Amino acid sequence: MTNQQNGQSKERVHRFVSKDLTLRIAAVDATEVVRHMQELQNTYPLATIAVGRSMVGALLMAAQLKDDQQVGLLFKGSGALRSVYAEASYNGHVRGYTPTPHYHPESYENGLSLKEALGIGTLTVARHLPFQKAPFQGTVEMVSGEIGEDIAHYLHQSHQIRSLVSLGVYLDSDGKVAKAGGILIEVMPGVEEEIVDLVQKNYDTKKPNISKMLLEGATPADLVKPFLEGIEFEELEHEKYLEYFCPCTKDRVIRALETLGEEELQDMINKKEEVHVTCQVCGRPYDVTVPEVQQVKERIHKESLH
Numbered sequence: 262m263t264n265q266q267n268g269q270s271k272e273r274v275h276r277f278v279s280k281d282l283t284l285r286i287a288a289v290d291a292t293e294v295v296r297h298m299q300e301l302q303n304t305y306p307l308a309t310i311a312v313g314r315s316m317v318g319a320l321l322m323a324a325q326l327k328d329d330q331q332v333g334l335l336f337k338g339s340g341a342l343r344s345v346y347a348e349a350s351y352n353g354h355v356r357g358y359t360p361t362p363h364y365h366p367e368s369y370e371n372g373l374s375l376k377e378a379l380g381i382g383t384l385t386v387a388r389h390l391p392f393q394k395a396p397f398q399g400t401v402e403m404v405s406g407e408i409g410e411d412i413a414h415y416l417h418q419s420h421q422i423r424s425l426v427s428l429g430v431y432l433d434s435d436g437k438v439a440k441a442g443g444i445l446i447e448v449m450p451g452v453e454e455e456i457v458d459l460v461q462k463n464y465d466t467k468k469p470n471i472s473k474m475l476l477e478g479a480t481p482a483d484l485v486k487p488f489l490e491g492i493e494f495e496e497l498e499h500e501k502y503l504e505y506f507c508p509c510t511k512d513r514v515i516r517a518l519e520t521l522g523e524e525e526l527q528d529m530i531n532k533k534e535e536v537h538v539t540c541q542v543c544g545r546p547y548d549v550t551v552p553e554v555q556q557v558k559e560r561i562h563k564e565s566l567h
């Protein structure tokens with residue numbers, strides 16, 4: 262299926278359910294796949310946190326879908342990061358991307374808050390089966406730009422699901438991913454309000470910090486415990502191992518060349534050199550021959566005449 266050996270992970274999303282079935286929970290240590298994303302795209306701190314949290318969020322949401330279904334999260338804002346994309350499948354595939362991996366603020370005075378970096382904008386969520394033409398899609402305003410709260414807002418607005426989303430990406434002093442993970446607690450209809458109050462109280466009093474817990478060696482089951490203290494729950498089977506996976510093809514990479522425009526393509530043809538293009542999302546290299554560049558140029562020339 263893929264030759265990206267080092268994109269594979271021994272981790273998986275762990276799923277839990279409360280004994281009364283009114284809370285469903287997903288928790289993950291996604292350190293390896295987020296680290297892999299950073300290695301491929303050489304993301305700077307704010308981009309790493311934004312893409313990393315989005316990947317974790319997408320993985321947690323996808324684990325609540327069905328076989329082969331996937332979810333894509335697109336954050337688009339007025340800030341310097343412009344956009345952040347992450348996609349994950351029920352089967353554990355995940356990828357993430359931002360067009361601004363090297364953004365860095367003038368100072369890190371505000372710490373690693375994404376609020377300004379993403380700015381004001383929207384979160385669009387697409388849920389679909391691979392190759393399905395019309396995905397289910399919903400768009401909401403971003404409420405904080407910190408990813409987790411925005412996902413919770415989306416779930417409430419679009420699916421009337423109350424939830425608690427806590428995501429953490431911890432960087433070491435060199436800005437490299439040390440830990441990444443998160444948990445998603447969804448409240449199902451018919452829940453007793455005392456249960457909801459208890460989760461909220463646990464959250465408010467314990468203030469569980471995902472990345473700190475992971476740094477201290479917590480497993481996904483350990484991440485869940487402080488949130489669910491006083492509530493009985495059990496783990497569900499979900500043997501889907503995480504893998505950084507990109508479904509790019511040479512065709513799509515060649516299509517991306519169209520954006521260069523006729524002039525630049527002609528320049529490439531004149532030089533008679535094979536073009537080396539790498540997919541920005543996964544780093545896979547593709548060689549494009551001069552006749553192939555010629556075809557792209559002819560295609561956009563034809564289209565420009567319409």
Ligand SMILES: [Zn+2]
Pocket residue numbers: 507508509540541542543544545
């Ligand atoms: Zn790719």
